[in-house]
Amino acid sequence: MRRDAATEVEVFPDLQGLALAAARRLVALAAERAEEAGRVSIALSGGRTPLPLYELLAGALRGRVPWDVTELYFGDERCVPPTHLDSNYAAARRALLSRVPAAKVFRIEGERPPEAAARDYDATLHAAFPDPLAPTFDLALLGVGADGHTASLFPGSPALDEGARWAVAVPSPAAAEPRVPRVTLTPPVLGRSREAWFLCAGADKREVVARILAGRAPELPAARVRGTLRTVWLLDRAARGDS
Numbered sequence: 001m002r003r004d005a006a007t008e009v010e011v012f013p014d015l016q017g018l019a020l021a022a023a024r025r026l027v028a029l030a031a032e033r034a035e036e037a038g039r040v041s042i043a044l045s046g047g048r049t050p051l052p053l054y055e056l057l058a059g060a061l062r063g064r065v066p067w068d069v070t071e072l073y074f075g076d077e078r079c080v081p082p083t084h085l086d087s088n089y090a091a092a093r094r095a096l097l098s099r100v101p102a103a104k105v106f107r108i109e110g111e112r113p114p115e116a117a118a119r120d121y122d123a124t125l126h127a128a129f130p131d132p133l134a135p136t137f138d139l140a141l142l143g144v145g146a147d148g149h150t151a152s153l154f155p156g157s158p159a160l161d162e163g164a165r166w167a168v169a170v171p172s173p174a175a176a177e178p179r180v181p182r183v184t185l186t187p188p189v190l191g192r193s194r195e196a197w198f199l200c201a202g203a204d205k206r207e208v209v210a211r212i213l214a215g216r217a218p219e220l221p222a223a224r225v226r227g228t229l230r231t232v233w234l235l236d237r238a239a240r241g242d243s
């Protein structure tokens with residue numbers, strides 16, 4: 001990935017330090033966008049890494065976010081019911097959504113047939129961001145799998161080349177858990193976010209993070225999603241290879 005001035009990398013001793021820095025950045029971004037645009041739109045990441053961030057936003061920093069104008073979306077969802085252990089919505093609900101008065105939460109309906117859920121979420125996103133020339137999300141929070149996937153955009157997936165739809169159904173991944181079909185946002189909508197932040201922690205991410213940040217893996221999904229204003233990689237030492 002080309003490391004231009006709009007790409008930042010920050011390394012923290014551990015996941016808690018990463019989460020606190022991300023939470024502070026998000027508080028600042030949300031205040032700015034609430035002031036400038038009167039709304040804040042954030043796409044939440046699935047997986048485990050962002051959960052300490054969500055806990056901070058619902059706890060210690062709850063009063064610092066303008067929840068009354070904040071809209072929360074999802075970057076992807078596993079095709080399971082919203083109460084299922086593997087549901088990204090269920091995890092976000094426990095850590096954040098049930099504890100803050102977000103103005104709107106736009107859930108991907110994992111319990112429905114994937115194509116129908118994707119079609120309806122695509123319509124939801126286009127209604128939320130109707131201006132074809134304006135950015136979409138103020139912030140896309142993203143994780144990275146050891147195979148280089150992000151959201152549920154997996155290496156080699158046709159969804160990577162989707163040019164029109166903003167949400168598509170994808171089959172169960174061959175090399176990522178859980179092995180269930182997903183609905184994922186696509187590069188056209190993620191790539192029009194003002195800011196894209198990749199939160200990565202753990203030694204299992206070290207190799208893929210090093211390849212992407214060195215520009216040696218441009219084909220990987222996580223190397224292909226950039227924010228229009230800023231792309232930020234927030235890493236713990238284990239993911240950055242600092243012993």
Ligand code: 6PG
Nearest residue numbers: 046047048049143144145150151
């Ligand atoms: C998902 C996520 C996925 C996740 C990565 C990293 O639905 O699983 O959207 O892209 O961010 O797999 O997951 P961890 O944070 O659990 O390592």
